Amino acid sequence: MDSAPRSPNGFLSSLTADDFELIRPHLRPADLSQDMVLVEVDETLKRAYLPHKGVISLVVKLARGEHVQIAMIGRDSIFGAFAALGDAVALNSAVVLVPGAASTIDLDQLRIAADQSTTLRTALVRHGLAVYAQIQQTAGCNASHTVESRLARCLLHTRDLSGSDKIVLTQEAMAQMIGARRNSVSLVANTLQQANFIHYSRGHIEITNVDGLIKTSCECYATVTAQYTRLLHPRMHSAAA
The missing domain is CATH 1.10.10.10 (Winged helix-like DNA-binding domain superfamily/Winged helix DNA-binding domain)
Incomplete structure (x- = not known):
């Protein structure tokens, strides 16, 4: 029996077979070119992105023109998790930091699938919280280290x-x-x-x-890594506890 992962993206490969089948027909390939803008602040996000290779940077633009990164999303996760569960208006810009490739899915289709599956909603919440945890740690890191x-x-x-x-x-x-x-x-x-x-x-x-x-x-690298393990790989976290 083939035990190869269904996708190089961690979010997709972690889904149950039933949850994956809910979204599989709606997945589309996409190239992530360097500096490609996926969404600007206050725009409505139309699609979620699930990187296979490459890194997406979440960026805050300040009034004086500065741009500050608040989080990164790569092959381990999904950009658009919380948008699929609620308001899709972007709170920050998203730009491709490292080029690569991704699967994308229309947010409306992902929202419909999440409405049909509690486990898919839970996965989206966990991945959204992981990014939120990274944002919090980044704020403290930039202020103190x-x-x-x-x-x-x-x-x-x-x-x-x-x-x-x-x-x-x-x-x-x-x-x-x-x-x-x-x-x-x-x-x-x-x-x-x-x-x-x-x-x-x-x-x-x-x-x-x-x-x-x-x-x-600084300590923040280990902290974010531990938080991602707890939220995205709860079985590994439980085994290590």
């Missing part, structure tokens, strides 16, 4: 979500990730490179020492 530890955390998280040690990120994108100025990002990236944790050249980053980045990162 050093630029170096924040960049280490974000690079580790991007690696986890994209499944690759090689990432293409502009200085502007990294500045948004950690809520800092571009010149600060350049200095800190060079510090991490001098420590042989990363190789960084013209926006191309290769993570060369994961353990070193983990030691440099």
Whole structure:
């Protein structure tokens, strides 16, 4: 019997067979090109996105023009979970940070399926809460931790979500990730490179020492990882408890 996962996306692969069949006919493939805008703040989200590869960045735009990342969604989850359960008006912008591919589904179809299944609704709530937990932790992190530890955390998280040690990120994108100025990002990236944790050249980053980045990162990386395990993989969390 074939035990291969039905999808490289964690949300889809975690669904029961019955729940997956509710949405399978409505799934469509989509390319995620770098800097592609999926929705702007105050727009109505039309589709949910379930990345196979690539990373989606949730971004807040401030009045003076600054852009600050508040969360990332990758192959482990779904963008549009809470929108499928209620108000679909976007509270923030969503932009492709790392290019890749995804499955998409019309939000109306996902909403209809969720109305037919308690377990599907529960899965959507759990994934929505996981993103909310990440947003909360990011707020505390940006207010309290050093630029170096924040960049280490974000690079580790991007690696986890994209499944690759090689990432293409502009200085502007990294500045948004950690809520800092571009010149600060350049200095800190060079510090991490001098420590042989990363190789960084013209926006191309290769993570060369994961353990070193983990030691440099703040507590928030481990906290978000633990919260995701508890919410998205409750059986693993129960076994580890």
